Amino acid sequence: MEAQLGDAGQLSDRVILHVDLDAFFASVEQLRYPHLRGKPVIVGNGVIASCSYEARRFGCYAGQPLSEARRICPGVVILDGSEAVYRAFAERTFALCAELSPVMETFLDEAFLDLSGTERLHGDLFERAGAWKECVRAQVGLPVTIGLGPNRMVAKIASKSVKPDGLRWIRAEDVESVLPELSIDRLPGVGHAIGAELAKLNVRTIGDLRVFAPAILERMFGAPGRALYERCRGVDTRPVETREIPQSVSRETAFHEPAANPREIEGMLYYLTERAARHVRGLGLAARTIDVWIDYVESGRERCQRSLAEPSDQDAVLFDRAVRMLRGLLTRREALRRVGVALSRFSAGVAAQSDLFDGDVALERERLTQSLDLVRDRFGHASVVAGPSVQFLGRLVQDRNGFVLRTPSLTK
């Protein structure tokens, strides 16, 4: 079949499928505990990580403080959640995705699949998607919403419009009739801040945004403005890529009890940094920028961002920088509720350079890291506990994936 360029400047025979695990964490808990089915359920610690649709009816939403959620939804069941369990369910669901297409890009609770050219294999794609949805329900037990469209953005808009447990296909020829009428907040990239700016200009629908020239949108919102210009016209040329290079890799957790001991805080920062660094190494990348943040119990968040002279993927190098940033942030006599680290500005992995004065220390360190990664790939992250995080042995529960933290960070 010959691909044709459609009105929106994209291949008109592309079919992208977006699959979204509805209220993922909360749905898993409702599956595990039948008592919770039909009841408002929240998973989170401090703030909502995921809430069931029953809780959403009361006005609960992800990111909302739990204190507020308890106030607006008095009977709500709040659970800490379990990273390992959610990971297992996500992996099972994404393994089923492979039945539909090998070209797949997965995130925490959603995935994009490129179904272009699979009609001869699958037959009617809408029917196939519907059957697959039932298969996920039967085999994994979770509800999913599916959207199909000529590109990633339209597929996601399609799924968002029929959540939860829905299925919709917005075909290339229907984009022009569907898209302009939709509320502006349905457009990917329009978050709280941009939405508020657009509301001041009385931009209510995606169609309303089309009157603005690209230069105007770029001046108003910077680089995202250019993307908005294209998106409001249904244009999205991003391919579905199996191997995603993330903007950043972050790991954060809340302490089981507020922590005031610098040794404990540094130990947790080391653990989070080595987890993030191992993920970055797995992608064959090295990070140039480190971001460290802490949440005081009373005074709220403090954060610090610094760049390295050379990008690195080594635990020791990244932690050395991160811990100096942490010490700069710890200025109050107050316990911490949470600590986190993010690595960003990635470049392709770098070879270690031998140090002029310390001989081959960097090379030795890299070899050690490689060996540890091999052991952990085979036997799980918990098979080796290193550095300042050794203090948590016996104090924190471990599973194959490492220490079981109070608030798991699964985001890629």
Place this chain on the structure above:
Amino acid sequence: MRLERLSEAVKVRADFHGGEVSPLIIKRKTQELRVACITARWEDRKGAHKVHYFSVQVASGDVYQLEFHTGDLLWKLNSVMLDS
């Protein structure tokens, strides 16, 4: 509803038919808990061996989290969500 952490070894009568493990009866101290239904199951690995996890509801309505280690063939109760 109340969640209790347990972490105790138990004996389990299980069905291994078709290559799938399904717990049937949990023998906990002097109690014998008959599994009414398996509400969820998932897997993970510990070293080279698989660990099967189950959420099972017993006749009283309580839901137990159970794990089966294929390396040493041991069963363990993790927690219980009491229906009361």
